[in-house]
Amino acid sequence: MKVYLAGPEVFFENRDAIMSAKTELTRRYGFTPTVWTGEKYDPSSSPFDIGLQISAFNENVMRESDLIIANLTPYRGISADVGTAYELGFMVASGKPAFGYSNDGRLFAERVTADYYKGAVARDLRGFIRGADGLLVENNDMGDNLMLDGGIRHMGGVFIRRSVAPERMFDDLGAFEECLAAARARLLGASAA
Secondary structure, three states, rough: OOEEEEEEHOOOOOHHHHHHHHHHHHHOOEEEOOOOOOOOOOOOOOOHHHHHHHHHHHHHHHOOOOOEEEEOOOOOOOOOOHHHHHHHHHHOOOOOEEEEEEEOOOOOOHHHHHHHHOEEEOOOOOOOOOEEEOOEEOHHHOOOOHHHHHHHOOOOOEEEEOOHHHHHHHOOOOHHHHHHHHHHHHHHHHOOO
């Protein structure tokens, strides 16, 4: 089975090392990894056209994949990388099994309250938590936006959350490996990795 490895790793300086480790683990668990490698676009195109080429290539790779494992560790903010969220939604809408993980073990509401609002929240008259700007803090005991958690759960997957040291936030692969184990158990049976 082909697994689409989604996440913001493509932006990292050490992306080759991380993706090599993820690829090796994926194979060890009995899956074939599929991921964009960056060689498939025309470098003479405009930046906008390169973006369209990359988007189209990624969508084709997702169509050819059987499932997704998404790195939903907060990236450039309080939530998952927006491109990864799109890819997760694309795969769920395609009816494919979905698994996700985050190396920030806090619930979404905790991150919104602590990281975005810096604790400046209060309960309204109905008991809902709101930020100083009046906006509702989504508080569903989920790891990220309810649509990400919900999509994974509705497709029979799991969303693994771990708390790792800040300096290991994007290269600790423990939760990723837990997703591989869960995917193997669900989709390939209990064969040893």
